Amino acid sequence: MTTLATLSTPVALIDLPRMQHNIQRMQQRMDSLGVRFRPHVKTSKSTPVIRAQIEAGARGITVSTLKEAEQCFADGITDILYAVGMAAHRLPQALALRKQGCDLKIITDSVASATAIADFGRAHGEVFEVWIEIDTDDHRSGIKPTEAALLDVGRALHDGGMRLGGVITHAGSSYDLNTPEALAAMAEQERAGCVHAAERLRAAGLPCDVVSVGSTPTALEARDLAGVTEVRAGVYVFFDLVMHGVGVCSKDEIxxxxxxxxxxxxxxxxxxxxxxxxxxxxxxxxxxxxxxxxxxxxxxxxxxxxxxxxxxxxxxxxxxxxxxxxxxxxxxxxxxxxxxxxxxxxxxxxxxxxxxxxxxxxxxxxxxxxxxxxxxx
Missing domain, CATH: 2.40.37.20 (D-serine dehydratase-like domain)
Known part of the structure; x- marks a missing residue:
């Protein structure tokens, strides 16, 4: 039997009781808030970990690379969100997955990208499902909920023959906070902004079924998720010292x-x-x-x-x-x-x-x- 004493260091260890505790903690939180949970598997990139998340109740997964999507699809997981802005050179890889039967969703945050997706899709007889990335905290990429560009992107996808599936946001600036009150406020900002974007699309006659939000801190500190359909979070499965500093885990949960x-x-x-x-x-x-x-x-x-x-x-x-x-x-x-x-x-x-x-x-x-x-x- 392999034990710690027989391992050649350095090696990465997963404490399985802690991991299972973390998975149950998050899933129960999402269940209590009445939303689907789509974990981000970029943290582990490991099939046994992903399986444990799905067995606990996760519905679909989020990936950060198309290679992750390919491996997860090969492992029998079909509902996959690729949550990085779609670059034109990756469209053939995404197309191949969809042609094999993978229910792959992709994202965009510009008219240029949306147009490229629509042109490529029509040229290859594929209707991509695309979600629009929303910037709710000035952290990284995405369109502001109130920007005119939101409707322009929506129309470029919808009128271009693609399926406009929803909106997605990630409050990454939550990592800079460290009190429950501040995290709850950021979770509400994230929710309200993404829901508002969805409402604008619908009011313009565009479809928007999915409202997807999430980061580990906001997922754990959200008080209400009205209007949200699903939450994503990733690092919660292992946690780390940054999350401890944010205040959402103890060292004994890492x-x-x-x-x-x-x-x-x-x-x-x-x-x-x-x-x-x-x-x-x-x-x-x-x-x-x-x-x-x-x-x-x-x-x-x-x-x-x-x-x-x-x-x-x-x-x-x-x-x-x-x-x-x-x-x-x-x-x-x-x-x-x-x-x-x-x-x-x-x-x-x-x-x-x-x-x-x-x-x-x-x-x-x-x-x-x-x-x-x-x-x-």
Missing amino acids: ALSVLTTVIGHQADKGWAIVDAGWMAMSRDRGTQKQAQDYGYGQVCTANGTVLPGYVISAANQEHGTVSFQGAADTDIVARFPLGTQLRILPNHACATGAQFPEYQAVSADGEVASWSRLHGW
Whole structure:
């Protein structure tokens, strides 16, 4: 039987009891709010994780790459939303999926893109289902709910022979908040803006069946989702230190970690050196702008118990520096002898997971199973 002690580090661990807890927590939240839940699988990119989400009640999935869509479709999942603005060079790949029977939805936020989709669709005898991306928080891409361009895009799709399926938004700026009140206000802003966009399309005689919103923080803190048909969220399945800083999870709910081994010391500096550098943890320093900066990750014992104050304070490609925040630990050699295994909680689960070709899924009894992870576009 494979156990933690037999693994060659660094490796990415999934704490299965924590993951299942997180899945149930989110699904129950969505059920109580009366909306469909379409998880974003870009966090795990792993079939066993996605299966667990669907078995808990998810209806359809969200992907960030068409390669994810291809793999999920090959695994028998047909209801797939590709939630990245559709680029013209990817239309043949999207067409191939739809021709095979995949119920793939794509998104756009400009007349130029909408026209390109419609022209390509007509040329190949395909009616793409397209959702319009709405900007509800000035965070990234999308059309403002009140912009004239919204109706222009809608008409370009509808009159161009495509199916205008709905509107979609993502309140990514929720990651910058850290109180329930602020998160609830952002969730309402996200809801109201997307619903308003849908109402404008309908008032103009255009179809808009789906109103899709979501981020992990707003999904967990939304008070009311009137007018919304579905919610999307992704990082909740593992959580991470950024989500802890936002205030939507405890450290004991973070299901992804990196198992690493102490390979050296700088005793005079109070450092232990581990074999998890930025190639394992990623370069993501998302907690740097939060109230608590965890460097490249929070240090825990091999069984997952948090060691308060100990972080990966610096990282090179294959070396991580473990130190105590505030003062040098003069007992670092005795505390973490050579060969000691440690778990490191990541700043950003999506980024850390992306460093590894597979996960080691750890059950409640300590048994370990390898779960493959998808890479590429």
